[in-house]
Amino acid sequence: MKTQLLEDEVLSAMSLSRQYGIFNANLMMLLSDEDKEFIENIQNICLEKEEEIGGTPGHNKLDVYELFPWAGSHGLINRSVEYPHRDDLEIGLKPEILRQWTLDIFNPQLSFAFGASVLAINPIAHHNEGKEPLLNDLKGLLDGKKIGCIGITEPLQGSDAVNMKVKAEKVSDGIVINGEKCYTTNSPKADLCVVYAVYNPEDPRSTMIQGVSHKDWNAGFKAERIGIPSVSKIHIGKTIFEDAHIPTDYITGDNGAGYDILFEGLVPERIGIAAQCVGNMWGAFTLASIYSTVREQFGEKILRHQAVGMSVIAKYHARLNVATMALLKLAETYDAKKEELADIPPTMNPLVATASHMKEYCSFLNHELCYELMHAMGGTGVTDQTKMPLYQGLSEISEVVGGTRNVQLLIGSRTINTMVKMA
Numbered sequence: 001m002k003t004q005l006l007e008d009e010v011l012s013a014m015s016l017s018r019q020y021g022i023f024n025a026n027l028m029m030l031l032s033d034e035d036k037e038f039i040e041n042i043q044n045i046c047l048e049k050e051e052e053i054g055g056t057p058g059h060n061k062l063d064v065y066e067l068f069p070w071a072g073s074h075g076l077i078n079r080s081v082e083y084p085h086r087d088d089l090e091i092g093l094k095p096e097i098l099r100q101w102t103l104d105i106f107n108p109q110l111s112f113a114f115g116a117s118v119l120a121i122n123p124i125a126h127h128n129e130g131k132e133p134l135l136n137d138l139k140g141l142l143d144g145k146k147i148g149c150i151g152i153t154e155p156l157q158g159s160d161a162v163n164m165k166v167k168a169e170k171v172s173d174g175i176v177i178n179g180e181k182c183y184t185t186n187s188p189k190a191d192l193c194v195v196y197a198v199y200n201p202e203d204p205r206s207t208m209i210q211g212v213s214h215k216d217w218n219a220g221f222k223a224e225r226i227g228i229p230s231v232s233k234i235h236i237g238k239t240i241f242e243d244a245h246i247p248t249d250y251i252t253g254d255n256g257a258g259y260d261i262l263f264e265g266l267v268p269e270r271i272g273i274a275a276q277c278v279g280n281m282w283g284a285f286t287l288a289s290i291y292s293t294v295r296e297q298f299g300e301k302i303l304r305h306q307a308v309g310m311s312v313i314a315k316y317h318a319r320l321n322v323a324t325m326a327l328l329k330l331a332e333t334y335d336a337k338k339e340e341l342a343d344i345p346p347t348m349n350p351l352v353a354t355a356s357h358m359k360e361y362c363s364f365l366n367h368e369l370c371y372e373l374m375h376a377m378g379g380t381g382v383t384d385q386t387k388m389p390l391y392q393g394l395s396e397i398s399e400v401v402g403g404t405r406n407v408q409l410l411i412g413s414r415t416i417n418t419m420v421k422m423a
């Protein structure tokens with residue numbers, strides 16, 4: 001913020017602690033005492049950091065990648081996979097979602113960068129087969145000492161990602177890959193990339209591989225930043241592999257196993273994006289609701305003007321609460337099933353359609369809600385005086401990432417076909 005436009009009292013009314021207060025009040029009836037304590041602990045860590053950063057002006061200048069080690073030391077990068085080296089953290093889909101919401105309100109772009117590292121964490125956690133180098137990567141990523149990314153999308157293969165062209169070739173001590181990935185979140189800053197490639201582009205399903213490529217010992221792995229103005233804090237790259245080596249110990253899926261892992265990974269990714277949308281919306285909603293009670297026009301708080309208070313703020317509050325409850329229900333059911341059934345798959349394959357439904361619904365709502373609530377704040381909403389542009393910016397990309405709306409609807413329509421056949 002170069003020029004302060006709002007009065008000090010208005011700015012301090014929109015503090016992070018007030019945002020958390022409103023968020024907590026909304027969740028009061030939905031969470032157990034244990035859950036409340038869990039989010040309050042994370043909120044206290046974020047509030048301390050908020051003070052150190054210096055509020056919104058600090059967030060506007062922030063290099064989000066500098067906060068990875070801070071977050072990792074508090075177990076704030078991920079709570080859905082077991083840590084190989086820590087047993088003091090609550091793990092599960094519900095803790096993961098609550099962690100994410102708290103971080104999204106704090107800084108949605110930071111939280112998105114963590115999310116891309118988590119996309120590298122998930123396959124390494126599930127497919128490391130006890131290999132020491134992969135366990136070291138997993139620990140480094142969870143601790144925020146390493147930054148990860150996932151390379152699926154290519155310049156010519158977006159929605160049709162399966163027909164990828166990055167070429168893999170077997171060598172005596174592993175695999176060598178050649179080709180380009182794009183839109184790889186974090187890749188210009190990343191230490192490692194979990195990357196997919198195929199031995200035979202004519203037969204991707206039975207020849208797809210997945211492996212971990214490291215930048216430090218791999219001169220053939222390079223990344224150049226792409227400009228994506230709506231999320232200016234996040235480094236998203238064109239990622240180039242030129243004879244990039246993946247040693248045998250870093251192969252997580254070979255000879256077609258990469259194809260199964262690709263689909264297995266998309267389920268938690270989509271649930272994660274849906275959760276991120278909900279957290280982002282809480283950020284936007286809490287700011288707009290505070291502002292609407294401190295800003296007056298025509299002698300009335302703007303919340304009291306029905307076109308703002310009812311037609312926008314109350315309307316999107318209702319939709320946001322419904323999306324919140326849906327995600328909490330999903331998380332609680334999943335965690336309970338995992339507890340109850342010893343043999344539930346560690347991955348989330350049975351939730352393919354649910355993940356697409358959640359992602360499609362929450363990302364569209366995210367875009368609509370942020371736009372409407374930003375405008376409910378008038379000119380203030382579009383300035384850098386508050387975190388609203390950070391929430392709005394994130395909402396512009398959430399429909400594209402993790403598969404566009406049409407891809408989610410395609411999965412949904414195929415599910416309907418299967419359901420009808422099976423009934």
Ligand SMILES: Cc1cc2nc3c(=O)[nH]c(=O)nc-3n(C[C@H](O)[C@H](O)[C@H](O)COP(=O)(O)OP(=O)(O)OC[C@H]3O[C@@H](n4cnc5c(N)ncnc54)[C@H](O)[C@@H]3O)c2cc1C
Binds near residue numbers: 153160231402404
């Ligand atoms: C900010 C950002 C971060 C990203 N991060 C990552 C990352 O970390 N790793 C990674 O691998 N990828 C990442 N992506 C890539 C993202 O997953 C793709 O952009 C997305 O899958 C869409 O691919 P595309 O951009 O090539 O669009 P296209 O596939 O070219 O689609 C263009 C349009 O055509 C529509 N369309 C395509 N096929 C069909 C169909 N069969 N039926 C109906 N409509 C269709 C789409 O819905 C879309 O509207 C990121 C993208 C962005 C913008």
